Amino acid sequence: MSESQAIALYRPLLHTIAYRLTGCATIAEDIVQDTYLKWLVNGPEKIRNTKAYLITSVKNNCLKYSETLQVRKSEWLEQLPAGWLDRVHFQLPANVDVEEEIREAITAIHHKLEPLEKGVFILRGIFQLEYEELQEIFEKKKDHIRQLFSRARKKMQQRPVKSVANGDPGALWSKVETAFRQGSLSDLVSYLKGNE
Known part of the structure; x- marks a missing residue:
């Protein structure tokens, strides 16, 4: 490499x-x-x-x-x-910029990727699940999962955004945020599988 x-x-x-x-x-x-x-x-x-x-x-x-x-x-x-x-009363400023940056990324993922690509990209790219784990979750062959992830990465680099999704990306953001805060992927995985 x-x-x-x-x-x-x-x-x-x-x-x-x-x-x-x-x-x-x-x-x-x-x-x-x-x-x-x-x-x-x-x-x-x-x-x-x-x-x-x-x-x-x-x-x-x-x-x-x-x-x-x-x-x-x-x-x-x-x-x-x-x-x-x-x-003096100290109050740390809420880091709105970071949260907004992540929201924008999730919105782009929602609009640019097909449902299965979205699931693979989020779980592999953000949460770093291994291909074997993704294979079990989505019940697809490992090579197919690799292709989906590769295709999703290429789509994410394209401009302008070509929307392939309907609806509000807020639900996706909510599930991703909850997964980070709770340290559990079960709700996010269920949500992503339900949108296949």
């Missing part, structure tokens, strides 16, 4: 991991980019298992980012005058 193929293949997985660990899409993208740069500088040909190496590197980079953030926060808090924190 070439370096460019590895980058294209593993980027969604690495971004998902980094996003889950940092909670910010922009920071996750920066961490994935830094991970790829270090991988390329260190010489990809020296690494036996590229996927495992990249996943471990992304996790480590996320941990370093979190540690650095905690150190900076502690240093900043130490510089504040005594009693100042008692007079």
Whole structure:
């Protein structure tokens, strides 16, 4: 596998991991980019298992980012005058941009992909299910699942959006969001299978 193929293949997985660990899409993208740069500088040909190496590197980079953030926060808090924190109520801003970005992606998936492609793309591309698991879920041959995923990726890269779906993508977004929050795919899988 070439370096460019590895980058294209593993980027969604690495971004998902980094996003889950940092909670910010922009920071996750920066961490994935830094991970790829270090991988390329260190010489990809020296690494036996590229996927495992990249996943471990992304996790480590996320941990370093979190540690650095905690150190900076502690240093900043130490510089504040005594009693100042008692007079201030902190409220973290809701990261509407990240949620909106994900909603837009789900809307594009809803409009661009056929029902079976949609199911395979979401479960493989976002939730990183293996082809064997998708084969059992959709009761299709593994090669067919691979073709569906490949076709879906190509369609997602096309512009402009050619709508193949009817209805509101809100239901799909709701199921994806619930799967992330609850850590369970059962409702999402049922929904995707029901739309085949």
